[in-house]
Each structure stands twice: as C-alpha cells, then as structure tokens.
Amino acid sequence: MPTTAVRHLATAVATALAFTTAPAATAVAAPSAPSTPSVAAKAAHDDPFYAYDGSEPLSSFAPGTVLKTRTLPYHLAGIPTPVKAIQLLFRTTDAQGRPSVGVTSVVRSPGGDGTKAVSYQSAYDSLNPADGPSRAIAGNVSLGGLLPTAESLVLVPFLLQGYDVVVPDTEGQSADFAAGPEYGTTTLDSIRAVGRSPETGMSPNTRFGLIGYSGGAIATQWAATLAPSYAPDVNRNLVGFTEGGLLVDPAHNLKYVDGSVVWAGVIPMALIGTSRSFGIDLKPYMNSYGLEVYKKLENGSIVNALAQYPGLTWKKLAKPEYANPNSVPEFIEAVNKLNLGSAATPTVPGFIAQGNGGVLEGTFSNLPGIGTGDGVMVAGDVRTLARQYCATGNTSIKYQQYGVLSHVGAIVPWAPAALSWLNDRFAGKTAPSDCGRIPAGNSLAPEKPTSAS
DSSP: OOHHHHHHHHHHHHHHHHHHHHHHHHHHHSOOOOOOOOHHHHHHHTOGGGSOOOSSOGGGSOTTOEEEEEEEEEEETTEEEEEEEEEEEEEEEOTTSOEEEEEEEEEOOTTOOSSEEEEEEOOOOBSOGGGSHHHHHHTOOOGGGHHHHHHHHHHHHHHHTTOEEEEEOTTTTTTOTTOHHHHHHHHHHHHHHHHHOGGGTOOTTOEEEEEEETHHHHHHHHHHHHHHHHOHHHHTTEEEEEEESOOOOHHHHHHHHTTOSSSTTHHHHHHHHHHHHHTOOOGGGBOHHHHHHHHHHTTOBGGGTTTTSTTOOHHHHBOGGGOSGGGOHHHHHHHHHTOGGGSOOOSSOEEEEEEOOGGGGTOOOOBTTTBOBSSSSBHHHHHHHHHHHHHTTOOOEEEEEETTOOTTTTHHHHHHHHHHHHHHHHTTOOOOOOTTOSOOOOOOOOOOOOOOO
16 A cells, blocks of 8 residues: 555545534534434444354354455545555454454555554444444444544554554444443454454564553553453563543443533443443333433434533432432442453553543532543543552553643643654653652442442
C-alpha cells in the first residue's frame, strides 16, 4: 500500500467528518429514537462473514484461530478509499468463558515490515453490533458507527511511522457494552489471529503496543491485565499499553454520573450491556419508566444516550424497594467481576491518563468515597489502580491527570503523548515511572450487598 494512499485516508477522514458532524450533533440533541435497527444496520447484521458456519464446534479450535479472511477497501462513511483492510473472523472467549467468535480489521503500513504493530481499541460504545468498527470499515453506515470513522484519523500517524494497525471489534458479536473481561480476551485473540494469518504480513513474533481511550481504554486495560494468564504468548510480545479515560469500578461510575446532565444515559446502557454479557435479567427490578428506557436503548449506541436523559438516576429506573443498587444481587455480582481493582496487575509498562474536569460536561457529583472525575470516569479510581500496580510489582507506570479537562477534552493532550510514549517503548527506551508520586484515590474494595427496602 503506497504512502499516498494513507495520506488520502487522512484527507478522506477530514472530508467525511465535515459532512457527518452536523447530522450527528442534530441526532444527539433530538429525542431518543426507538431502538429498531436501520436498514443499513440490518444489512450489516446479516453479513455472512460474521457468522461461523463450519462443521466443527467452536470449542475444537484454540483461541485466536482464524476462521475466515477477506480483503476489502477501507470505507469512510460508506465511501471506499484506496486503502485496503484485511478482516479476520476468529475464535475467542466471551464474558462467561464460552467459545465465541470475534472480528478484527488490519491495515498494513506502507513502510512496515510486519515486525511492529499497534492494536487500537475503538471507543465505539454501542449495544448494536452494526456499529462495530469492522462494519464501518466494510462500508456500513450507521449513526453509532460515526465514531470509528472519526477515529480513523488517529491511525494515520501510526501507519506513516511503519506500524501495522489492528482494530478489533472489542465488544464481540452481540455488542456486550462495558463487559471488560470480554473486551480483553477479544483484543488478545485478535492479536493472536493476525499473527497466524499470512495475509496480514505479521507473525506470532510481531511486537505490539496497546492503545485506547474511554471504551477503548476498557479493552486496552483488560487486555494488558489478562495477557499474562490468558495469553502469555501475546504478553511476551507486548511493549506496553496506553489509555485515557478509564472505567475502573463500574459501581462507582454509576453513582458518579447519577443525575448528571450529559452522561446519565450511560446508566441504562451499562445495565443492558452487563445483563447481556453475563446472561442476567435486571428487568424485574425496574419500574415502568425503567423498562421503557431499557427498550429504547437495547439496540442503541452512545449517541442515543448522551445528553438525552439529563437528570436520570438509578432511582428513576428502579422499583421503590430497589432504590439502592446494592440491593440487587445480580447487579452486585456482575459489577464486582468488572472491577479492575480486583483483577491482576499487568506485567508490561503502562501510560494511564485521566481528566478531572467533569463539571465542564455537566457532572457535578462529588460523593464521599468516589469524588470527582472527567464527567463519566472517576479520577480517584484511576489513581488508586495506578498506585496498586506500582505496589504490586509493576513500577513502569506513567500517570498523568489533567485536572481541568473533561472526558472529551483530555483526548487532545493524551493522544500525541501516547504516540510518543509508544514510540519510545518500541525503541527500547526505559519506561518512565510515576510510582511514589501518584496521589491517593478511592477504595476499590468489592461492593457489598444490602437488603431490599
């Protein structure tokens, strides 16, 4: 792939954003639409590439086994570009430990030699499988798929510096929003798959860096966390991970955004995603309004939730006797499984960034034991996690808190710093450490159940 094709990609992204930004903004401000999929979404969901149709059971394949391969033009807002993408269907593991399939997309660098690559975890945050980055790359157009289009611009600097870029559909085939462990296994098996596919030009010895922001940070952190135990073969080739706007303890985040202006719609999205990923049913605990919101967002994306439920709280969704979320045993069990504070410590260097100016995005909460954050992610949780990594043997942790920047704003300084940090890791430079200088944060102890009122 010539370098000019990559430059054309950057130009195409900018053009696509110019045409799609205004409609997207209008859609966010409009009342919540029903969750019925669009024609394009249905067409993408029916794409036979995404279904395993082999005669052998999935359990007979090792995680990371390539099941299907295709090469197609890299699309932006449905428009094909000169850049080619290789897509793989592979065997992975879902949140319940069951065999499942995942899809990943690979863009080869015009100047790369297959020895170094970046796994970019998208922040597509959706409950609709049609919004996955692979579907946007393949030409599907959906409102929830606009973010992967915008993120394409982030890939260009890596491609021009000789990195192959891998973009996994981290949420799996059923769009299990916020299911951190599944994000992690899908990311790791994506790396395994691209190393086993001759079409990608990579090998099982290709060195990888992990990068992601927000929803992409969830996948990045869980991949780094699970790699030593789930995929030691991948872990030995990881040079490091970098992320910003990280979800650490979902129970804290739901309380932090409770009643907020912009981010309150994440509450029902997280409940739906958690229910779906772990096979639990939270609807019996919801009141009529909660069930109405649940139905509207069941197939929605983050653009269907942002700023559309200002002031929404858990209490407004739940039956009176379940006004305290800790009185719902299935909820407590699930969020404790998603708490990174109870998970293992990564063994590779990390650069973790976090904003703390959430008031700029309409989140004014400052609850005891939770404190402030960037509008949706809790800064004190991220500080504690970074300190925990330092205390449990990984001293190659760089931590940066942007005190006056919100969730969206913190991307601006983090992105170039993350690129520079990854360049240094690939160059073999000693990873910087902020251990001993990271301020204290919150307790990440598991949530304890309470009785219903």
